[in-house]
Amino acid sequence: MIVTLDYESELPLYSQLYDEIVRGIADGSLTSGDSLPSVRSLAGDLSINLHTVNKTYQRLKQEGYVQIHRQKGAVVQPLGSVPATPEFRAMMSRQLRSLAAESVCRSMEEEEFVEQCRSAYRSLKGEDPS
Amino acid sequence: MIVTLDYESELPLYSQLYDEIVRGIADGSLTSGDSLPSVRSLAGDLSINLHTVNKTYQRLKQEGYVQIHRQKGAVVQPLGSVPATPEFRAMMSRQLRSLAAESVCRSMEEEEFVEQCRSAYRSLKGEDPS
DNA sequence: CCATTTGTTATATATTAAGTATAACAGATA
DNA sequence: TATCTGTTATACTTAATATATAACAAATGG
Structure with a gap:
C-alpha cells in the first residue's frame, strides 16, 4: 500500500494517513487480519515522527477499524465490523x-x-x- | 438569517460562519444584492471578534460569493456567478x-x-x- | 536467558492556526 | 463634520500539529 503525504494540505498528516488507510480498507487493499506496519517503520518510510503515526493508529483503533496487539501491531478488523453510528x-x-x-x-x-x-x-x- | 456557532466543533468559527452563509445563498434566504451585516455588528451579535467575521467575508469575496464595497459592505452576488472550477x-x-x-x-x-x-x-x- | 521488536508513556520544544483586543486609517454618507 | 464602513497593523493567548528523545513493559526468537 503506497501512501503519499502532502505537506501543503490543510489536513494534518495524521489525518491524511488515517484517510489513506481507511480507503485501503474500503477498496480491499487492506483486509481482515492484515497487520499495518509498526509505528516506527511506517514513520521511517514516510519520514515523519513515530508519534504522528501513533496518533493515526489510535484513531483507527478508537473507531474500531483496527485492534492493537502488543507485538502484532495494528490488525485490520473485518470489513463491516464498524457500524454506521x-x-x-x-x-x-x-x-x-x-x-x-x-x-x-x-x-x-x-x-x-x-x-x-x-x-x-x-x-x-x-x-x-x- | 439565524447563525449559530459551536465552540466545541472541530471547525474554526470563521469556517462555520462561511458554511452558514454559503448555505444561506444556496437555499435562497440570501439572494443577489443582499448586504451582509457589517463585520462589527455581526461580530457583536455573535459575541465574537470582528477579525473573525472579516476573515469569513474575505474568503467569501475570494471565492466570488460576495463583492465588498466600502460602505455597502458585503453584497451577495447572483446565484450561479461562481463557476464549478x-x-x-x-x-x-x-x-x-x-x-x-x-x-x-x-x-x-x-x-x-x-x-x-x-x-x-x-x-x-x-x-x-x- | 537475552537481545530485539513491539506499543506505550512521558517530557520538551518549535511552529503554526485561531481567536481576541486595541488602535488607527481611509473612503463614503447623511 | 460626525459617523458609518472596510481595512490594516500590532500584540497577545491558546490550542493544535509535529518533532525529538528517552524510557518502560510485554512478547518474540535466537
Whole structure:
C-alpha cells in the first residue's frame, strides 16, 4: 500500500494517513487480519515522527477499524465490523450539506451532484464509474 | 438569517460562519444584492471578534460569493456567478472519496450512500427529501 | 536467558492556526 | 463634520500539529 503525504494540505498528516488507510480498507487493499506496519517503520518510510503515526493508529483503533496487539501491531478488523453510528451519520450529513450548498451556488444540478457522489463510491469498488 | 456557532466543533468559527452563509445563498434566504451585516455588528451579535467575521467575508469575496464595497459592505452576488472550477471539483472529489471510504467500511450500500447525498442536496432546495 | 521488536508513556520544544483586543486609517454618507 | 464602513497593523493567548528523545513493559526468537 503506497501512501503519499502532502505537506501543503490543510489536513494534518495524521489525518491524511488515517484517510489513506481507511480507503485501503474500503477498496480491499487492506483486509481482515492484515497487520499495518509498526509505528516506527511506517514513520521511517514516510519520514515523519513515530508519534504522528501513533496518533493515526489510535484513531483507527478508537473507531474500531483496527485492534492493537502488543507485538502484532495494528490488525485490520473485518470489513463491516464498524457500524454506521448516529454520530457518523451526523458527521456525514454535515459535510454533505456543506458540499451540496457550494455545489448549488456553483450551478451544479442535482443529477450531476449525485453522479459525482456515486462515482466516488464506485471508484472504491473498482467498478465502472459510470 | 439565524447563525449559530459551536465552540466545541472541530471547525474554526470563521469556517462555520462561511458554511452558514454559503448555505444561506444556496437555499435562497440570501439572494443577489443582499448586504451582509457589517463585520462589527455581526461580530457583536455573535459575541465574537470582528477579525473573525472579516476573515469569513474575505474568503467569501475570494471565492466570488460576495463583492465588498466600502460602505455597502458585503453584497451577495447572483446565484450561479461562481463557476464549478477544477479546483472546486478536486476538493469535492477528495472529500467525497473520504466519505465514501468510511461509508463502505461501515457497510453502507451504494444506494443508501447516494440517497444521503441526494437528500442533502434537496434539503437546500426545500424539496421533498425523498 | 537475552537481545530485539513491539506499543506505550512521558517530557520538551518549535511552529503554526485561531481567536481576541486595541488602535488607527481611509473612503463614503447623511 | 460626525459617523458609518472596510481595512490594516500590532500584540497577545491558546490550542493544535509535529518533532525529538528517552524510557518502560510485554512478547518474540535466537
